[in-house]
Amino acid sequence: MNGEAISDVGVAHAAELLAFTEAVMRGDDAWVARTRAALRAVLSPEAYVAVAAIIAAFNVVDRVADATGIPLDPMLLGMSADVRDELQLERFASSANTRETP
Amino acid sequence: MDDLDYSAVGMPVRHELRAAHRLIFEHVRAPGNWWTGVQRVAIAAEARRATSCPLCRARKEGLSPSAVSGEHVDTGALPPNVVDVVHRIRTDPGRLSHAWFEGVVAAGLDAPHYVELVAVVTLVTGVDFFCRSLGLASFPLPDPLPGTPSCHLPASARPGTAWVPMIAPEDATGAEADMYPPAPFIPNIVRALSLVPDAVRTLWRSSDAHYLPVAEIGNPAARPAALDRMQTELIAARVSALNECFY
Numbered sequence: 001m002n003g004e005a006i007s008d009v010g011v012a013h014a015a016e017l018l019a020f021t022e023a024v025m026r027g028d029d030a031w032v033a034r035t036r037a038a039l040r041a042v043l044s045p046e047a048y049v050a051v052a053a054i055i056a057a058f059n060v061v062d063r064v065a066d067a068t069g070i071p072l073d074p075m076l077l078g079m080s081a082d083v084r085d086e087l088q089l090e091r092f093a094s095s096a097n098t099r100e101t102p
Numbered sequence: 103m104d105d106l107d108y109s110a111v112g113m114p115v116r117h118e119l120r121a122a123h124r125l126i127f128e129h130v131r132a133p134g135n136w137w138t139g140v141q142r143v144a145i146a147a148e149a150r151r152a153t154s155c156p157l158c159r160a161r162k163e164g165l166s167p168s169a170v171s172g173e174h175v176d177t178g179a180l181p182p183n184v185v186d187v188v189h190r191i192r193t194d195p196g197r198l199s200h201a202w203f204e205g206v207v208a209a210g211l212d213a214p215h216y217v218e219l220v221a222v223v224t225l226v227t228g229v230d231f232f233c234r235s236l237g238l239a240s241f242p243l244p245d246p247l248p249g250t251p252s253c254h255l256p257a258s259a260r261p262g263t264a265w266v267p268m269i270a271p272e273d274a275t276g277a278e279a280d281m282y283p284p285a286p287f288i289p290n291i292v293r294a295l296s297l298v299p300d301a302v303r304t305l306w307r308s309s310d311a312h313y314l315p316v317a318e319i320g321n322p323a324a325r326p327a328a329l330d331r332m333q334t335e336l337i338a339a340r341v342s343a344l345n346e347c348f349y
Contacts, residue, residue, distance in 0.1 A: 097348070
């Protein structure tokens, strides 16, 4: 797969993936470059490009969802209920779009 | 349109991603249902301009975006109400609200124009984040194509659970018969832009390349190329948390 390192959340290379994602979303170019180097050291070239693709995809999904006010589908809500509870996602303003659904 | 240049990545970028980016840029440059190609490329340029707008930065840091007043630094190509919408969606999507949307409509941007604008802003934002992740400069925006908007309003779009009317999968017939991908379940994220059918087609084809085919989203065993599903969902969850997105 992508190496042997398993973080305490049980996901391979979680620390590098999270640091890189945060840098791309919020950081300056130097921060992105540092975390990119760390990520490239542990992932295959194909996996590294795939990380960029997932970051791109969810920047689209999040904006489409929040700009159109769609509620989360009941099936997807059910699949992710535990994670949503753990991460306290109800605190986000956009959760109102799901709460308001009849 | 010129080929997009990925050479600075220094490693292969798979064909499906290249094709998706080309599809998005072809979509953006063409006349839509409600905006011309010139206007659509201007919307895309405005979305990029928003990332360096001091007002947007101050609003993002503010307790409430409405508590910070001022003027956007913009390209000058679009009316102020359109500029404000583009900038908000690009820079602070997590704090958009139903009341805000109703104000947008009251200020003169109707739902069909709005949905088409959302599609252009979001699709270009995704490509920009792809480039940023890989250390590429943002691709130059394409030259707009001539022509007039089709003004096609799908008759089967209905108000419902979202802020904007949407088309239910069972109502996607006629010109919209191929709008949704073949899948047993069409989530709201795919329906969201259905006032503008070509935006839906572009969105799910892009999602297929960047994430997963729509038919596989509910399958926990499915995974994108080169990453396992846990890694994929970890990245997705972190992006969505940073965007303050519940969906």
